[in-house]
Amino acid sequence: MRLFLPANPIFWLYIVLLYGCNNSKQINPAPEPGNSGAFHDSNKQTIPVGGNAWLENGGMLSETGLTDWSDPQTVCTTYLRVTKPGMLKISLLLHPQAGKTNLKVSLFNNSKTVTVEGNTQKEFFAGEWQVTEPGYIPISVQGISRSGETFGVFSAIVVSGEAVGPELSYVRNNEGDYFYWGRRGPSVHLNYNTRKLNNIEWFYSEVTVPKGNDVTGSYFMANGFNGGYFGMQVNSDEERRILFSVWSPFETDDPGNIPQEDKIVLLKKGEHVNTGEFGNEGSGGQSYLVYPWKAGNTYRFLLRGKPEAQNTTVYTAYFYAPEDKNWRLIASFKRPKTNTYLTDLYSFLENFIPETGNIQRMALYGNQWVADANGRWTELTQITFTGDETARKNFRKDYAGGVDNGRFYLKNCGFFNAFTPLDQEFTRPAGKVKPEVDLEGLR
Structure with missing residues (x-):
């Protein structure tokens, strides 16, 4: 049987176009804000809001994320650190209220509106942003309008794209209460x-x-040692303290569990100094002076550690403020089951209020000296810069330290980009300014 094929060229052009279209790769349209997370690349990561965000103007932040979110003035800003430039795709993991809600997602002064609706938790695609350089990225989410009572429960930000690599820095989970420690x-x-x-x-x-x-x-913290620490704090807008603490040799976070023979004994304290016990980060004896120290002034700290009889060591702290121009006793504690001079000397900078963990702070630490049991002074000019587990786990990278104009410095928080790698050694120039203090007069 013979097969007759049309000779019309228009027919053959139609066949070619039809065949080619059916066998070509499908081209996905550009994702629209509000669609599900199906538009993410395979390298997507989920940033929990509960451990990486800060709020302005209301709302409540917990392990589950942002709740009690009804005020359109509330802004939730989540931070992550990327190590390379490129496209960044973002979606919101959110449980909306019944009805329709409009949200604004902002990054690099570029905002997109996302419409969410439904009654179950899912991802809502927010859009794509171009990241031009490595560093911290603040992603802000704000409610615009809602038909329900709240804007929903906002649990996480999901990211993917060229800017997302394995070294992305953020608090990954709440194991070990790291939403608290990370913030x-x-x-x-x-x-x-x-x-x-x-x-x-x-x-x-x-x-x-x-x-x-x-x-x-x-x-x-100025004068730390194996057994305690001594420094100054900002406790609130109204109160500042000079704090001196000595840990018990009995390891517990509850001072009520310390046996009598392991308790820290207060020997003496200075005028207006409060004393008592502390817990939660080890336990022991604590003393503090409420004192309005001022930023910009230089304060002096002097610590003594002297072994005594019956396997004990007495630790005594003195504080000098330029406003008062005299050394004042903070406290003297006896530590049992210890018989040693001062060891493992260090200083540190920490933030103990999660709500201010997004604000940068720094301090200068200078003119460190030690004296032996015979009163011979030696200047300390070498340090090793280290960090805690929040830094070592790569949860936060906003930390720095080293030498600044002849003094050591420490800086943390605030999501700045120029971090200092840990475990480096630094040497400051010797100032050769021996402490002006009469040790015999203090005893």
Whole structure:
């Protein structure tokens, strides 16, 4: 049987076009805001709001995310750090109220409106943004309009794209209560090199907090040692403290569990100094002086650690403020089951209020000296810069330390980009300014 094929060229053009269209790859349309997370690349990661966000103007932040969200003035800003430029795709993991809700998602002064609706938790695609350089990215979400009682429960931000790599920095989960620790921010330390020194009885240092860096929740710890620490804090808008604490040799977070033979004993305290016990981060004896120290001034800290009889050590702290021009006793504690001079000397900077973990602060630590049991002074000029687990887990990278104009410095929080790699050694120039203090007069 013969097959007759049309000779008309228009017919053959139609066949070619039809065949080609049926066998070509399908081209997905550009994702529209509000669609599901199906438009993400395969490298997507989920950023929990509960451990990486801060609120303005209301709302409530918990482990589940942003709740009690009804005010259109509320802004929820979530931070993550990327290590390379490229396209960043963003969606919101959200449980909307019944009805329709409009949200504004902002990044790099570029905002997109997302419409969400339904009654179950799912991803709502927000759009794509171009990231031009590595560093921290603040992603802000704000309610525009709603038909329900609230804007919903906002749990996480989902990201993917060229800018997302394995080294993305954010608090990944709440194991070990890291939503709390991560929002407090990374703590950083100066560990002083005293390897060639013996019988250190006195430790002297100076701390200056530059103006504008006295952020509420900051602890500028000056004189730390194996067994306790001594420094100054910003406890609230109205109160500041000079704090000196000594841990019990009995390991517990509840001071009520410390056996009598392991308790820290208060020997003496200075005028207006409050004393008691502390817990939650180890337990022991605590003392503090409510004192209105000022940013921009330099304060002096002097610590003594002297072994005593019956396997005990007495630790005594003195504070010098330029406003008062005299050394004042903070407290003297006896620690049982300890018989040693001062060891493992360090300073640190930490934030102890999660709500201020998005605000940068720094301090200058200078003129560190130690004296042995014979009163011979030695200047400390070498440190190793270290960080806590929040830093080491790559949950936060907004930390720095080193030497600044002849003094050591520490900086943390605020999501700045220029971080200092941990475990580096730094040396400051020797100032050769021996402490002006009469040790015999203090005893």
